[in-house]
Each structure stands twice: as C-alpha cells, then as structure tokens.
Amino acid sequence: MPPVFSHGDLRLYLLNLLAEAPRHGYDLIQALSDRTGGTYTPSAGTVYPRLAKLEEEGLVTKFADGRKTVYEITDAGRAEVTARAGDLEGIEEGLADSVRLIADEVRGNVREAMRSLRADLAAAAKTDRSSASHAPVDDSRADSRAQLQRADAALTEFRSRVRSTLRVHVARGGAVPPSVVDDLTAALDSAAREVARALGD
Template sequence: MSPVFSHGDLRLYLLNLLDEAPRHGYDLIQALTDRTGGTYTPSAGTIYPRLAKLEEEGLVSKTVEGRKTIYEITDAGRAEVAARAHELVGIEAGLADSVRLIADEVRGSVREAMRSLRADLAAAAQSDRATARSFGAPADATTRTAAGDDPRVLAREQLQRAETVVAQFRATVRADLRTHVARGGTLASSVVDDLATALDAAASEVTRALRG
C-alpha cells in the first residue's frame, strides 16, 4: 500500500499533535489512526523512538503518571511547529491523498477477491461436471446441479457480494467521518441520527426480504 507519511513528515506531525494537547504514546497512535480514517496505525516501535528523539532535541518533555508516560510539547517545539506551518499544510494535503489511494487499493483488493471467488466457483463447477461425466451422468443434468443453477452456489456467491458491499460502505463512511472530524469539522447529532435511522431501515428491509 502507498505510504501515508513521507520521510521526516511523521516527526513534524507528532509535534503538531502534541501542540494540540499533551498525550501519551497510545493516544498518539490512536490520533494518527483517526486522522487517516483507520487506514494507518503506526506501531509502538515507530512512535516511541521518534518521541525519544524529540525529547533529546528539547522539543518535547515527558512526565510519568503511574504507568503512563505523558509527552508535552516545549516552547522550542511550539516554535518549530509555528515556523513550519506551511509544511504542515502540505503534509495534511498529502495525507488526504494517501488515504484516498489506500482506500482505492482496498476497494481494488475487494474486487479482486470477488473475481477470485467467481473463478473458484467456476472451477468447482467444472470439476463436478468432469467427475459426473466420468461416471456417465448426462452433461445437462450436471450443469444444472453443479453450476449456476445450484441454489447453494448462488447463495454463497450472493453472500460474498453482500459482505463486500457492507465492508465497502463501512470503510468509506468510517474514513470520511474520521477524516472530517480530525480536520476540525463539526459532526451534528442530527447527521448521526439520520445515519442510524437509515441503517436501521436498511437492516429491517433485509430481514423482511430474507423472511419472505
């Protein structure tokens, strides 16, 4: 998948997050996950060495509270963030582009999985036809039971399709919501209420259709 941060950008972005509020390591990891719509979650091995380097440079300080280590930006760190504000604008734009690319790649992977499923089903049907012929079964009967007319095969294919649709919807909406909020956008309760109502209605329609 495409990289989210270019070389050196993560260091400045961590400073920017700490300029917003003191945080411990897990908070920073979660913030980065949220701001990329869940498409990028850095490991502790990525975050903590950079925090240690920032502390060594005098740009952040840390205090230990129980079992948590809280990191806070220093005046020198704030000065660097202010001096490089134009770079942060570019990082935000690049971040949005990277998230879109990753989302496109995920959608491509889902489409490829669907193609693979159809190929597997076709191969299984062909194998069944060949097996039936070897035992002298009529070809047309084999085709009806082993290929697209088999309701079990059709059900499995449609189940996979339904799961793909749900996964794509979830990934798209989740990324849009998280990116919007992470960039300071507001999220009215009415929007969430409408979303919940629409999803409940869709779920009810599916349930009714399944029950006939």
C-alpha cells in the same frame, strides 16, 4: 502504496499532535492511525525513539500521569510547528490523499463484485429461460432450483466479501465515507433491477 510519511515528516507531525494537546504514547499512535484512515499505525518502536529525540532537542517534555508517561510540547516545539506550517499543510494533504486512495479501493472492489454478480445472475436467468423452452417441466423446475441455489451462494459470497472488507478497514481505524455506502446501495439497486429485467418481471 508509498510511505505515508516521508523522511522527517513523522517527527514534525508528532510535534503537531502534541501542539493540539498533551498525549501519552498510545494516544499518539492511535491519533496517527485515525488521521491516516488506518493506512498507517506505527509501532511503539517507531514512535518512542522519536519522542525521546524530541525531548533531547528540548521540543517536548514528559511527566508521569499514574502509570502513563504523558508528553507535552515546549515553547521551542511550538515555535518549530509555527515555522513549518507550510510543511505541515503538505503532510496533511498527503494524508488526505491516502484516505481517498483507500476509499477508492473499497469503492472499486464493490463495483467489481457487483459487475460479477450481475453477470452471473444474467447468465443464470438466460440458462433458465433456455431450459424452460427446451426441457420438460419437471427438469426445468429442477434446473431453476439449482440456479436459485447458485444465486444464493453468489449473494452470500458477495455479502461476506464486502462485509469483511468494510470491517477490516474500520477495525484498522479507517473511515467509511458516505459516498462508498451510497455507491454500494446504488449498485445493489441496479443489480436488483437487472435481475428483474432479465427474468422478465
């Protein structure tokens, strides 16, 4: 994935965040992570030197608030934010694209997993029907139990993969759009209907 911020954009975006309200360093890092849907969480070594440079340029000031250092935009900083409103609009569009890419990736993973699950279950059902018509009753039941265990394992693996993907994404500060959950629910419903149809129920 290409860098979230092009050269110089992070500096301007930090100014923009400070134009909204005074913030301490960690708050700025968290805000950047939130605004990028978790695709970009800068280190302190990335943010603080830029804040120092902005202070040196007279665009921000800092003051102590207990044990924290809070940064506040100056009038000169606000003037730069206003003058570069067009650049900020482009940055915001880029951030929105990054969040959409993450959502599309999660949605694609869900669809791929569901296609694999449907294929496995359909194959298991076909094997079960074939065994039922050619094998003794006892062997058929044993095979059905084996296929049921296989289906249970596939469902457990699917649940674990999707849950892990979603939890990691949210833990990184990413958002889970309703459309992703809607797609997941629809895919699960479709898989359930496919299983029932394949079994003849």
